[in-house]
Amino acid sequence: MIAQCVRFISHLPMSSSKARASKSAALKDDKRAIFAAAAHAQRAVDYLLRFSASEAAAA
Structure with a gap:
């Protein structure tokens, strides 16, 4: 099951650098x-x- 999730996540588009910076700032501000x-x-x-x-199950 974990392998399926990893494959799914690997197909998601990467976040923009602006979005990553925003997430990083949020993590620094709120532990x-x-x-x-x-x-x-x-x-x-x-x-x-x-x-x-x-x-x-349906298949």
Whole structure:
């Protein structure tokens, strides 16, 4: 399952340097931001895995 997620993420477009700088500044300003971002990412992965599992069951 992890390999599927990595393949999915590898196909996403890269962020612009301006967006990366903004995220970096947010992480420096708010020490809890990394945990919030990780929680959001986990929910996204869980959603994708549920979606792919329901497709596999239907096939």
